[in-house]
Amino acid sequence: MTATAARPALAAASVPLPASRRRRWLRRYGLASLGAAIILAWILVALLAPLILPYLPDTVEVTKRLQPPEAAHWLGTDALGRDDLTRLLYGARISLSTGFIVVVVGAVFGTLLGGIAAYARGAVEELIMRATDLVLCFPPIILALAIAAALGIGTTNTIIAMLVVWWPKFARLARSLVLVQRSHEYVEAATVVGLTPARILLRHIIPNAIGPLVVLVTLDVGNAIITFAGLSFLGLGVVPPTPEWGSMVAEGRELVEQWWVAAFPGLAILTIVLGFNFLGDGIRDWLDPKARRR
């Protein structure tokens, strides 16, 4: 009851003013926009890297090893005298593309399997869902590590390893979403109209089930980037000269004096993961009508 006395300001403003509306928009979508801006900025610099940078990522200048940040090398140089800023921006290409590939392929594959499981029910469902459980039994990073190690070092192999552990969460989510939609009366109505199962699934069920999947995809890109960086950090991701954030952090691991070698790639990972998390949260709020009203 104490809450009733809390907001006198609202009583005065019977019609929301433009200023308060802007404040509300900011409160609601501010972080999400920030996230989107971060992601867009990263995508932009990753694409434009060759145009805006004077160096190449694998140009070795032994005379300029481990230079601290200065005018010629904004973020300093690494142990082989390569420009850290250049490597960082080229590294964004690897991180972003692997992140997107793993999540999108994993999501499509998982959603399809989950949707089929929910729609077919019976033995098919059992088979798919038990396979899902099997993969989810293992800690994902350990399983990916083991698979990547077995397949050998390399970007493609690491992506494959990650895909193996990535699809089950989408399969689970998709199955539960389709099950929920299936029980709605509008699906029954579509059945009574005589529509075919494929049409009901594609036209009626999937569009209504897609929202939470989009949220998971967005939140998950950051996750995938961090996992890939983690695998690279452990020496499994990319083959050496390729610039990659995880391996860059690994290179700077023992260089305590030369803090910039590890700090900047770490910061890059931090910003991009935060960006995806902000955006994902924003999309979730936007899709949830209850949260939207608040």
Add this chain to the structure above:
Amino acid sequence: MTAAQPNGRSERPASAVAILSAAAPPVLEVRDLKTQFFTDEGIVHAVDGVSFSVAAGETLGIVGESGSGKSVTALSLMRLLEEPSRITGGEIRFQGRDVMAMTPGELRALRGGGIAMVFQDPMTSLNPVLRIARQLVETMVVHGRYTADAAAERAVKLLGRMGITAPERAIHSYPHQFSGGMRQRVALAIGMSNDPALLLADEPTTALDVTIQAQILDLLRELNRDFGTAIVLISHDLGVIAGVCARVIVMYAGEVVEEGPAEALLSDPRHPYSWALINAVPRIDRGALEGKRLTTIEGAPPDPLAHAAGCRFAERCPFRIAKCVEHPPLAEVAPGRRARCWVTQAGRSLVGPRAEDALAAEAKAEAKPFDHGVEATLARGERLLEARGVVKHFPLPRAGLFGPTRVVRAVDGVDFDVAQGETVGLVGESGCGKSTLARVLVRIHRPDAGSIRLAGQEIAQSQPSAIRPLRRRMQMVFQDPYASLNPRMTVGQILGEPLVFHRITKGARETSAHVDELLNVVGLSPKAAQRYPHEFSGGQRQRISIARALAVRPDFIVADEPISALDVNIQAQIINLLIDLQERYGLAYLFIAHDLAVVRHISERIVVLYLGKVAEIAPAAALFESPLHPYTRHLISAVPIPDAAIESRRQHLQLAGEPPSAIDPPSGCRFRTRCPLAQPICTEVAPPLAEHRPGHFAACHFAGQF
């Protein structure tokens, strides 16, 4: 916490009537109460200057449609409102004490101590993880009137008093182990545990079946009589109010529009809104009098963000006069009666334009059945749907790896017919298999046994592709207008999809012309086609749902509780629409409802279902005038009539207990466990559905002997 009420248990007068006659101070006095919601869109005037009082031991009913402010009033009384809603003005006095000035501690003593509240859904008002005993005892101990031991003893007594069998055992159960009716009894026991002076019941029976509703209403009457507890009963159902309450308040748009004794108000309403409410409901004690159309009022309740300066009902009022641009006061129109209306201010009654309107609307059109091009259309009266021995069981998950396989016998051998152009009503309590039967008939589910013939064609076990052409003849309208339309499609897409899929129309232009026509037929503007379902009200969505069913030009529509989620006035509009469509297109309906009055009103024949089996089939009038099955008798008797005079004279048959589970139904006759006629033969032999009079079937060994 220490504030024990002055009107303690020992001082409680034995007779509630004595109090009424003496000028005792009111238990509750509300003066000019204003409650507002501070939303993003603006201020919602949910309760806008409501005044009333409740004398000790009095029963007061509050009626109104959803959004009229009746529930918010109740929450305001208990100061249970949460942000962004607030009481912004007025006075609430409980036994002379100012509720608005109470400290949180005093409020806690008030809630559950002085005033008890019972809500619509007992599942949410009981804590699911605590045993009943704990919840009951806690309520009593917290208010400091009982020691734990005394409270435990009293808890068992209370449960027994509320009609729960074997209370010693029941008290150790969890809420989920009880049915809805039982949970409401427990909620009442908790409410009554501290001898409140006032019981506030907000739609306490709305979620329950009629037979259970009758039990709970009976209990409320007894509590009022035996304990002298004053009752404020909030309901949308005039029949419920008429049976329990001596005085009635009608609310509209946050205001009290009429107040008076129940009997007088219900038989001679003095506010047009009360008049509309009363006339919109079909009554179980009457057949269709002047045609089948019900009296409805146009439009929707006003926008609570900005109320008009004049009478808030004027826009929809059939009695409107020039003076209605001024806001009328709640003035005395007869001794003890007040109404907020200029028309009745002089003490006149409202004489409805009802008879003339009904006649004018009865522009009889010759029924023109749709042309399907599938096969020759049947003539009216010919058999359209024929169900024989239809069975649908749902397997339950095994209890453990080696547990026995259990099945819910939802529909267990049902025979009936629907003729061309006929309306067949299907009634029964929840869980009797009504909805499953509907879904089996339209082949959403495949029956486990039996035969279903639609226009002579067997469809019970056909493949979906074989049924597809027949889908054009048989459609369905669903219960929940919020779940039955795909939220991601525009209304135009929803209505266009069946047209295109069944190749009824070719090309976008023809389809959209057809969609416009469909919208027109169900009384919506063609503009609706561009909009999404969430932009429409419940009644409008149900119209869209009906339009979708009509799109493929069926001759048989299964309507599964199509009006049970709607307010009475909207219910009447939808019923009128269904009747119009039937006259226009010669449709046959299978109309499923739990509201017997509505079923009687709309149906020519009625099928009564009990636990997956047919109990009785009869023409509507015969079923209500001379029911043969004891279950039908009880069902009819349980329906409250919105007429206090009739209600007080009626003898209510009380159906004991709850329907048994469909997992393990009783042997022989399924009704025997609750039947007053039950004999040994009923345990052994299931009575066949036999024709006792022409067209009147009943499945009972002692049909007509009750």
